[in-house]
Amino acid sequence: MTDNGxxxxxxAAANAIAITEMEGGSPSPRVRELLQAWIDGHISSQGMxxxxxxxxxxxTATQD
Incomplete structure (x- = not known):
């Protein structure tokens, strides 16, 4: 993946987190983990x- 990509x-991930937080939510650790894998190119957009x-x-009890 290119540096631009x-x-x-x-x-895009920072925007998604900001929107979630503006609405009073907070991404779970699993969501943050998935976002980082996507940012790093370890998973595709479809995989994400x-x-x-x-x-x-x-x-809900198993999401974090």
Whole structure:
């Protein structure tokens, strides 16, 4: 991945976190872990989408 691609992903992830926090939420440690893997290029956008959909299906007690 290019530095520009990584920076673009970093900005998108920071935006997502900021929006969540503005709405009174906080990303779970798992979400932060997935975002970092996506930023670093370890998972694709599709992989991120699939992982997030699986994550939100988990019972609340196991999300963190």
């Amino acid at each position: 990584r920076e673009s992903r970093r900005k 989408r699939e992982a997030m959909l699986e994550h939100v299906k988990l019972p």
